[in-house]
Amino acid sequence: MNKVYQFLNLHFGEEAKDKVLENVTSSISFRGANVWILACAIAVASVGLNVNSTAVIIGAMLISPLMGPIVGAGFALAIYDFDLLKKSIKNLAIATVVSLFVSFLYFLLSPFKEAQSELLARTAPNIYDVLIAFFGGLAGVIALTRVEKGNPIPGVAIATALMPPLCTAGYGLAIGNFSYFGGALYLYTINCFFICISTFLIVKLLKYPKVKFVDSAREKRITRTITTLILVILIPSFYLAYQLLQEKKYSQNVDAFLQEEFINKGYTLIYEKTSFNSRPKKIELAFLDKKFANTEIEDLNKKLTDYGITNTDLVIRQDSTDLKRDILAEISKQSRNVSEKDVTIQNLRTELSTYTFNDAELIKEINILFPELAPYSIGKQLVVVNPDSSFHQNIITYSAQKPLNDNTTLKLQKWLENKLGTKSVRIVRAN
Template sequence: MNKILQFINLNRGEEDRQKVVENVVSNISFRGSNLWVLACAIVVASIGLNVNSTAVIIGAMLISPLMGPIVGAGFGLGMYDFSLLRKSLKNLLIATVVSLTVSTIYFYLSPFKETQTELLARTAPNIYDILIAFFGGLVGVIAITRVEKGNPIPGVAIATALMPPLCTAGYGLAIGNFKFFFGALYLYSINCVFICIATFLIVKYLKYPPVEQLDARRQRQVKYVMTFLIAVMLLPSIWFAFRLYEEKKYNQKVDQFIEKEFDARGYTVLYRKTRYLANPHTIELAFLSHKFSEDEVAQLTSRMRAYGIENSVLRIRQDTTDLKRDILNEIGAERKTLNQKDVAIANLQKQLALSGVDNSKVLPEVTILFPGITNISIAKHLFNEGTDSTKTVYVMLYKTGRDLDKAEKERLTAWLKQKFQVKDFEIYGETLPARETGRK
């Protein structure tokens, strides 16, 4: 047992305690250069979130000095140094206000206000964020108290991620979305509190001497405050984690339903959107060519229960009906009937006008390079990425007498990207029956 205890002993390699405390105190204050570094780091992090660049966000986290006052508060609690605690909390408040102000101004002035995935990732904290903050804080404090600091500090700065939630909160203020603001601020509070608690525990474990000798009553008060903070941060996070778990389970069931009921039967899903937070949940689908009757939709809805999908509505977007109504409104009441072919032609004409792509000029080139293709339609489409943001993607629908293999599809996609000078190009194909292609 002694060998095991010696093996995990944190006192080995420990830095002089007076020097550790001096270093902690020196990193608390936000004056002069520290304040400038903080403001610049906030701008860099805001830009990274704005352009959805993980590398830029990581860079901002590495130069951020926000850990200083949080660790200082943990040392103040652990050593019952309430003067250090007050100073740490005061500087943390200053840093928070400055960070929120700078990020709000940046996002208010920025012409790009799309909600990127990096921003959304900081708006719904859960139990995993608590675990990251706590264990990341443990690593950070252990490293601070070592003679050889090693390289954990940069890793802790990246893992605990104090800067991005603050910038996201500023983004929420800038666009007037208080759900984003409070969600991001809650994540920031989680990180601060649990890094502080981790610091407190290590300071107590290493038995740093108390600055003030407290009676049993004051010590109990400190413990009660710590317990209260843990409960306030922990309980909502458990609920968020449970909701995230339920949503992932639901999406897995929807994936299974779509794969077996549509993909396996050769129906190409062109559009899909799941709204788990709606009551009832909604599943929206659109298909390349197949049109479903009301009876088929009703049967599919009833079969969802077999996959464990409860309290859900299946909506299959049958664009022909809506498009027919729109065209009737535009051309007047003189045309009372429109067959499906007329609607399809009008739809292609609208898509052509929107996309600015002359399919008749592209088709001859495509058929030379890929002889199996008989017809194409190219247009720009706005795709919802499962968030509040959208992405414009070029899409080509083609008809072919034989299935294109994987290599041909990749070559076709690469050629289209090069021709239209775009990064995103999706292709969807339909193989014609032999009687339509003239084959025996």
């Protein structure tokens, strides 16, 4: 039992308590360089969210000095240093306002205001975000109290993700979407509060000395206040997690319904829109050539309950004019959201096409008209004349035992020039 205790003992490798407290206190203040670093980090994170770049967002989280006052508040609560607590809350408020202002200004000026997936991910927090903040905070504070800080500190900055919710809140303000603003600010509050609580618990566990004597009645009031705040923050997160689970189940049921009732029967689905948050919920569909009678639509609506889909209206769009407009709008929206990866792939394909030869019909004709050429290879090659001049040339390299005579070679060359519409053709016999 003693070995297990030694194995799990948090006091092993612990930094001196006064030195840890000194480091925590020094990282709380937001003045001068810290404000500028925070503003730059927020700007970087905003750009990352705007262009949907995870790597840029992670970089911004590593730059951010936001953790300082949050950890400071947790320490202050645990050791009953109310002056330090006031200072931590004041500096966290300053940091929050600066961050919101910078992100609001960026998104207000940015011409790209489309809500990307990285932005949307921060608008509906749930219980899983609570767990991430709490356990991430635990890891961070444990690392902070060690002699050797190690790798957890940057990892905690990434995992607890304080920057992206603030930027998303700024985005919500800039576009006037207070649902995004409220959801993102709630996620930010969750992260701050549960990092603070995890700090409080570790500091208590490590038995840091109290700065001020607090009577038992006041200590109980502080504990009750913390417990109440935990419940106030937890309850909405549980509700949002429940909503997320319900939406996932609903989506799976809709997919099963579509598969069984339409796709398996050979109907070509060309339009699908599911409105989970409308009352009642709505499934809108359209098909390539299948027309449904009103009685068929009524029967399909009745079948929804067989798949666990309740309080839902099934609407089959059969008005070609309105449907065409909606489909074109959806295509236009998707084309605006083409990712950087897709653009890169298309550019590579275009570049690759300049070096590949893929004309099966031409190869078939060569085999008929010039059977003596086989075996041969045909392709495009970059010919460099000098460092500033180059061109692509179509080359046929053949390995026949008997070389083509001059007349056949000339005939093949003229024929290829005519077929390919270029004078850049060369015929080479491999040695």
